[in-house]
Amino acid sequence: MQRLNRAVIGTAAVALLATACTGTSEAPKANDDVTKDVTITFWHGWSAPSEAAAITANIKAFEAKHPNIKVKVVGNINDDKIKQALRAGGPNSPDVVSSFTTDNVGTFCTSNVFADLKPFLDKSGIDMDKTFPKALQDYTQYQGKRCALPLLNDAYGLYYNKDAFKAAGITAPPKTMSEFDKIAKQLTKEKGDTYSQLGFMPNFHGYESTTSHFAAQWNPTYLTPEGKSNLAADPAFASMLKWQKNLVDSLGGYAKLEKYRATFGDEWGAKNPFHTGQTVMSIDGEWRLGMAKEAGVKFDIGVAPFPVPDDQADSYGKGYLAGTIIGIASPSTKQNAAWELVKYMTTDTEAVVNFSNGIHNVPSTLDALKSPNLKVDEGFKTFLEIAQHPKSNTTPASPNGGAYQLTFQDFAFQHEAGKVPDLAAGLKKTDEQIDKDLAQVK
């Protein structure tokens, strides 16, 4: 009898021990009084001095409007720290959280660690469609559940070296893929088994030349409404892969391009191959303008939307969009006060414009995108237009940190290297893998 007792106690102790650190999913209700004095904590990931200054200015303006709400700002926070804090909860954990990793929205929504914002949006009478561009609404929600809002935005477009264009007698940036391919080939100068100048680096490790950035030009549907992978069913993916492989082959082949790619400097440094003239065109985000200027680039930089497939020429102007997200931690007991900050930072036109001017990202509301107070140069305007284009799109949230994108990318690496004999069958197999991975976290 005593032995049995001991066994029972032992098992109970082990079970208790094992479950000790699993956090809770019980969220407190938002019933704090926003008129009372309160201090909330805001975590963000920016770290450069100029960015930190922009945040400080933004928060000061908020505190001036809401004198009873004090905001404690904690910067340079990465996603691992965010997850840790949201798991632990408690009075020292953040109330408002922003993250660069758009791909984590799926989990933040399904696991309820980010509070559902719908009641707050309804209460404040915010009409999503009149406030935010469509793609930005997409990457901040998961399966109809809105647990985050966009805080500034990144748009991707085509950068080109105007001097090199002029030297080759090209007067305007390409608008369709066939024009683009022709120009890329024309601007490529081979030198022995390498290049003295490459029109464009199409290989999928070529920095921002990624599967998701290219595929956006075909308006793809990654996941079905039931949450299944859709690569084989949507012709967008096969078309994009075929286009890319064709361009790879016409510019000298995968191996030769890879060898040339190994000579490139760091993407985020002054020796980026576009800065050095190693490549004449590149796909990149709006930040490249500022970085090129800082790197002291000598040539004139042209910016345009990335070209579109020939049969979709009418949708020229679109591009891939992604950006920083912001939400309210559901363990927070000051959710109403937290909402005031989130509402101010994401929807107040003046706040979004000033923040955008400070950080040099694309603003994230329709009103801010049209604001005359935006301090932008000519090139940057292109990105404002890409962000507003109705056909611009993004990669949808998933419950496993965007693993589907990496699985598709893995397949694309095989395809560009000529290791995929049957594209349709390969896409189907990739679908199956993605579905298995999604089922594991369902």
Add this chain to the structure above:
Amino acid sequence: MHRREALRNVAFLSPWLIGVSVFFLYPLISTVYFSFMKYDGFTAPTWTGLKNWSYVFTDYPFFWPALRNTLWLVIVMVSLRVLFGLGIGMLITKVKTGAGFFRTAFYLPYLAPPVAATMAFAFLLNPGTGPVNNILGAIGLPQPGWFNDPTWSKPALTLLALWGIGDLMVIFMASLLDVPQEQYEAASLDGAGAWQRFWFVTLPNISPIVLFAVVTGVIQTMQYYTQPLVAGKVASGVIGGSGQQFEPGYPEKSTLTLPQLVYNLGFQRFDTGGASVVALVLFALAMVFTAILMRRRSGFLSD
């Protein structure tokens, strides 16, 4: 009286007991528990039986490549490191002049932080701009792709590990200097050559140290994480700076190791259950290797 004595013993043992329970037993039990649970790190875990196990072994595309890579590294890297460390140790104990200089020179690389050392190697071995391939090309030798070529990425990591041989060199040096000089003299008198002196005198004397080097080497290699991760990131050129997820194991999964999977599953894919399965596989493998190696030995003591 008996009871008080027992209590006192437990009290004296308590620092160790607390340490082992908090930092070893509790995490181990939790890991076993979570391996049968669906747990995203936030919502309360729910029982899923063997689902995590079957997913990792049959459906998770990274598991088998990572296991193969880890075993490759355990076999090749550990053997070469022990041979190389022993060789350098013997050379250095034989050097007549400048011993201090050579000891320092061979030990220093071990002190380099792993991330910095790996990045330096990735730049040196860069197939496009690296000096190593320029030299190889100049003397007419083939120029491998190193960290950019799936067949050469693990040999490149092995080179990096051999460069940082300082830890093994020091313990081999100490043990070699400990071998009684009289035994060499006696062997010489019996007409033993250099090889026989090594085989019948040196090796039996230092064999516990060799075993120690192998066992700790195997365990270290099982936990090999920083170097392959950094090498893959730097060589792929895509460091995920603009919010996109980085590709694990570039090129073509050839630098994936089991600990990277724990990170990939647990922290990138929010699958603590699957991550726990991989961690347990790692634990079991380390136990098996160590048990095999220690089987006919009385620990690290001389026979």
